[in-house]
Amino acid sequence: MIISGAASQALAAALARELEEPLARAEYDRFPDGELLATVPDLADSDGIGDTDRAIIVASTVSSDAHLELLQLQDAAREAGVSEVVTVLPYMGYARQDKAFEAGHPISARTVARAISSTTDRVLTVTPHEEAVCEFFEPTATAVDAADRLAEPLPDNLVDPVFLSPDAGAIDLAETVRDAYGDGAGETDYFEKVRHSGTEVEITPSDVDVAGRDVVVADDIIATGSTMSEAVGVLQERGVGRVFVTCVHPLLASNAVTKLSQAGVEAIYGTDTIERQQSAVSVAPSIAAHF
Numbered sequence: 001m002i003i004s005g006a007a008s009q010a011l012a013a014a015l016a017r018e019l020e021e022p023l024a025r026a027e028y029d030r031f032p033d034g035e036l037l038a039t040v041p042d043l044a045d046s047d048g049i050g051d052t053d054r055a056i057i058v059a060s061t062v063s064s065d066a067h068l069e070l071l072q073l074q075d076a077a078r079e080a081g082v083s084e085v086v087t088v089l090p091y092m093g094y095a096r097q098d099k100a101f102e103a104g105h106p107i108s109a110r111t112v113a114r115a116i117s118s119t120t121d122r123v124l125t126v127t128p129h130e131e132a133v134c135e136f137f138e139p140t141a142t143a144v145d146a147a148d149r150l151a152e153p154l155p156d157n158l159v160d161p162v163f164l165s166p167d168a169g170a171i172d173l174a175e176t177v178r179d180a181y182g183d184g185a186g187e188t189d190y191f192e193k194v195r196h197s198g199t200e201v202e203i204t205p206s207d208v209d210v211a212g213r214d215v216v217v218a219d220d221i222i223a224t225g226s227t228m229s230e231a232v233g234v235l236q237e238r239g240v241g242r243v244f245v246t247c248v249h250p251l252l253a254s255n256a257v258t259k260l261s262q263a264g265v266e267a268i269y270g271t272d273t274i275e276r277q278q279s280a281v282s283v284a285p286s287i288a289a290h291f
């Protein structure tokens with residue numbers, strides 16, 4: 001059966017359809033003192049859900065509550081005697097805290113990975129910020145690459161397109177989107193990025209000529225939108241055509257959508273690893289390919 005965390009219900013349903021497996025009904029409650037209780041009544045109902053040899057729990061850990069809820073769903077599955085518990089983290093929260101950046105800091109990604117590993121047999125996570133976070137899980141998590149899905153919502157009339165990444169680390173992603181968009185047609189390049197704080201980034205333009213051309217800027221995550229809005233601002237100064245921004249994980253925290261709109265983006269696209277209005281394409285087929 002497929003079991004969903006509260007924040008991943010649409011993706012869990014899409015995965016259930018892809019895998020032709022039953023979708024369980026989970027319930028998400030909160031006690032008056034604030035404690036959470038996530039339950040899966042269908043685990044107790046052998047008539048309703050059928051074979052429970054394997055439970056696939058799909059839960060993006062987009063908040064502390066979502067983390068806790070995932071641990072509860074895993075435990076409920078084990079408690080019900082499910083023999084294989086598979087955890088799918090469409091978006092792994094805390095993955096960007098993958099080092100102790102200063103003395104006295106924790107390695108938060110490792111901490112949450114250890115907790116999640118304690119009650120699961122297998123972990124899959126979609127396009128992690130750094131694939132090395134997979135090694136924090138025991139056994140090592142599988143990274144599901146969903147970058148090619150980002151080509152799907154793009155308009156099919158892009159003019160002489162350029163596919164850019166906002167930093168060198170995401171160039172593979174931009175190349176994957178370019179390849180998936182049109183058999184390798186279109187140029188790719190990247191900006192140089194220096195991050196000064198959580199919300200301040202400095203973008204140095206790439207050399208590619210963007211005047212009059214449509215540009216797709218692709219990244220793994222749009223969080224505060226600072227990286228993307230800076231990149232789009234640089235493009236606007238150079239007489240770009242239309243600018244589309246796309247990402248696997250549309251976190252779009254705080255005023256990110258406003259920042260991007262003010263920067264002049266034509267559209268923001270993301271996947272359903274984080275369920276937002278901008279989730280234009282599902283990663284369910286990419287995840288299903290690993291079963």
Ligand code: R5P
Pocket residue numbers: 129166167169170198199201219220221222223224225226227228
């Ligand atoms: C960092 O290297 C990531 O790939 C993203 O560029 C970053 O997380 C985006 O964050 P924000 O939207 O807050 O600039």
